[in-house]
Amino acid sequence: MLRYSSHTMKLLLTSDGWSTDAIKQTFLSLLVKPPQECSVFLIVCVQSPEEQRWIDMDREELQSMGIEKISVYNLLEEKIPPQISADVLCVCGGNTFLYLDRLQKTGMDQVIEQAILADRSIYVGISAGSIIAGPDIEIAGWGSEGDMNERQLKNLKGFHLTDTAIFPHYKPEQKNEVESFCKKVSYPVLPVADGQALLITGEKQTLISSSL
Numbered sequence: 720m721l722r723y724s725s726h727t728m729k730l731l732l733t734s735d736g737w738s739t740d741a742i743k744q745t746f747l748s749l750l751v752k753p754p755q756e757c758s759v760f761l762i763v764c765v766q767s768p769e770e771q772r773w774i775d776m777d778r779e780e781l782q783s784m785g786i787e788k789i790s791v792y793n794l795l796e797e798k799i800p801p802q803i804s805a806d807v808l809c810v811c812g813g814n815t816f817l818y819l820d821r822l823q824k825t826g827m828d829q830v831i832e833q834a835i836l837a838d839r840s841i842y843v844g845i846s847a848g849s850i851i852a853g854p855d856i857e858i859a860g861w862g863s864e865g866d867m868n869e870r871q872l873k874n875l876k877g878f879h880l881t882d883t884a885i886f887p888h889y890k891p892e893q894k895n896e897v898e899s900f901c902k903k904v905s906y907p908v909l910p911v912a913d914g915q916a917l918l919i920t921g922e923k924q925t926l927i928s929s930s931l
Contacts, residue, residue: 729841730880732849733916734887736812737780742916745927747784749841749920750806754785760805760840761791762831762848764813764821777811777845794821803830808840810848815859816868818847823874832878842880849885849917853877854906858884862896881919886910 729749737743750757759781763774778789790805808831810818822828834840844852847866850859855875859866886897889910901908909917909926916927 727838727921728835728880728919730844730852730919731841731916732844732852732881732885732911732919734846734849734885734889734911735913736777736845737784739914739929741927741929742914743780743784745916745918746843752806755787757786757806758788758790758804759786759807759809760803761789762794762808762810762822762827763791764794764811764817766795770813774811777809792827794818794825794827799825799827799830801830803834803840805834805840807843808834809843809845810851812846812848814866814869815847815850815856816866816870816872819851819856819875819877820870820872822851828878835878835880844885846887849887849911851877852880853884854879854882855884857904858886858900858908861886861900862893864888864893881917881924883907883909883917883924885917888913 731746731749733742737746747754761777765771765774774791781789835842842852850856855877857875860868884906886908889912897908897910911917914929918925918927
């Protein structure tokens with residue numbers, strides 16, 4: 720059972736962000752005003768120069784689409800804002816357990832959920848951010864390339880904006896890993912490769928691939 724009504728919800732759950740023209744076109748189609756008038760709020764966990772480079776690439780992808788109003792919130796450093804007023808909320812990539820731990824401890828999870836509930840924002844997930852949108856993040860630690868739960872996080876509940884769990888960065892050789900995970904959970908699991916995204920508008924779900 721979804722936490723919120725999905726009637727007007729708009730989600731774009733990606734494996735590696737705005738990496739293809741198809742994903743960019745889909746994202747732009749969700750905006751209700753011109754890109755140059757839209758604001759994007761990036762939620763990140765940056766601990767290293769390498770992670771900062773990924774965030775810089777996300778910002779550049781947005782700028783390539785004409786979006787300049789970009790705010791960045793580092794869950795490891797920033798004070799929580801009382802609310803978010805942005806056209807797009809994007810939870811970026813990294814260690815999913817770290818993200819969820821910081822979202823819970825800072826209270827940012829509540830701020831994000833309030834923005835989605837009030838239908839103020841489109842939700843975009845990149846890797847970890849796509850997993851967190853689901854019912855829980857157990858899938859993040861699954862398989863040979865899973866994230867380590869170094870913080871020993873016990874509460875693995877996600878935002879539950881969708882009943883579907885995303886398995887990002889999927890490769891064909893991981894088929895058995897995904898199938899074994901599917902057998903142990905009661906919700907749908909969708910493998911999403913780099914260059915793909917799951918678009919959710921209300922009750923409708925569409926897998927976006929390299930061509931529309």
